[in-house]
Amino acid sequence: xxxxxxxxxxxxxxxxxxxxxxxxxxxxxxxxxxxxxxxxxxxxxxxxxxxxxxxxxxxxxxxxxxxxxxxxxxxxxxxxxxxxxxxxxxxxxxxxxxxxxxxxxxxxxxxxxxxxxxxxxxxxxxxxxxxxxxxxxxxxxxxxxxxxxxxxxxxxxxxxxxxxxxxxxxxxxxxxxxxxxxxxxxxxxxxxxxxxxxxxxxxxxxxxxxxxxxxxxxxxxxxxxxxxxxxxxxxxxxxxxxxxxxxxxxxxxxxxxxxxxxxxxxxxxxxxxxxxxxxxxxxxxxxxxxxxxxxxxxxxxxxxxxx
Numbered sequence: 581x582x583x584x585x586x587x588x589x590x591x592x593x594x595x596x597x598x599x600x601x602x603x604x605x606x607x608x609x610x611x612x613x614x615x616x617x618x619x620x621x622x623x624x625x626x627x628x629x630x631x632x633x634x635x636x637x638x639x640x641x642x643x644x645x646x647x648x649x650x651x652x653x654x655x656x657x658x659x660x661x662x663x664x665x666x667x668x669x670x671x672x673x674x675x676x677x678x679x680x681x682x683x684x685x686x687x688x689x690x691x692x693x694x695x696x697x698x699x700x701x702x703x704x705x706x707x708x709x710x711x712x713x714x715x716x717x718x719x720x721x722x723x724x725x726x727x728x729x730x731x732x733x734x735x736x737x738x739x740x741x742x743x744x745x746x747x748x749x750x751x752x753x754x755x756x757x758x759x760x761x762x763x764x765x766x767x768x769x770x771x772x773x774x775x776x777x778x779x780x781x782x783x784x785x786x787x788x789x790x791x792x793x794x795x796x797x798x799x800x801x802x803x804x805x806x807x808x809x810x811x812x813x814x815x816x817x818x819x820x821x822x823x824x825x826x827x828x829x830x831x832x833x834x835x836x837x838x839x840x841x842x843x844x845x846x847x848x849x850x851x852x853x854x855x856x857x858x859x860x861x862x863x864x865x866x867x868x869x870x871x872x873x874x875x876x877x878x879x880x881x882x883x884x885x886x887x
Contacts, residue, residue, distance in 0.1 A: 595819035617854040618670040633790040651798020657683040665695040668852040688738035700754035706822035721886040731799025821868040
């Protein structure tokens with residue numbers, strides 16, 4: 581069942597005001613990352629991927645029903661990579677870096693580039709002139725929405741991005757020039773590994789069935805999830821309004837590494853994923869933009885679109 585929406589106070593307090601209410605010792609406790617908590621969560625997430633992938637590879641009865649399950653498990657590694665840009669899932673920085681690069685390889689999302697992109701998004705959240713997530717024209721019709729959630733524009737954009745980075749040709753304003761050699765090296769390594777993957781398909785279709793096809797099938801679920809984070813939120817500086825917390829199930833919170841607590845994350849992005857439920861309990865009565873589940877959000881979003 582979807583968790584009940586708490587009473588709202590129409591956001592009488594902004595996010596900076598809320599932060600000031602927290603005692604220093606509370607903030608210090610909230611900000612503590614944990615290798616143990618991160619590795620437990622990662623082991624379960626990867627274990628489910630391995631279990632579904634093995635069942636697909638062995639062609640157990642009705643194995644094809646597991647393709648979308650595997651796909652959703654794979655594409656939601658995005659939420660792990662996202663957390664790794666903040667160095668919060670694990671206490672050890674090298675674990676965050678390793679997990680970020682590995683997740684990015686699965687998703688065609690170069691980790692070094694994504695870190696700068698995402699930190700710019702945090703700095704300019706929902707600012708139409710400066711938030712890089714708003715660089716594309718807004719979705720205004722149901723046809724555009726369907727195209728967006730298909731995931732096809734995402735895959736096409738990521739392929740173009742990787743080739744640009746490999747040429748050293750990406751020059752967005754949020755990318756420091758000193759990082760270009762690292763971004764170029766990462767893109768070249770990714771292209772080499774993808775070439776090997778395609779070559780392996782000549783000998784065995786295994787990676788097609790356990791990675792490529794499931795990721796294509798699962799991407800729409802991630803697109804729908806991501807739309808709820810800031811879609812149709814007010815374009816203001818207050819993180820309690822410009823970011824949406826979505827009340828959902830434990831399974832969904834697990835899958836998304838607690839990122840449905842998204843206003844909480846934007847208010848204090850240095851708080852690791854496993855502490856976000858605690859932060860939510862402290863600030864739930866100050867949240868200004870929420871949804872009672874992804875179904876409610878999607879219905880409201882579609883209602884304002886043109887046919």
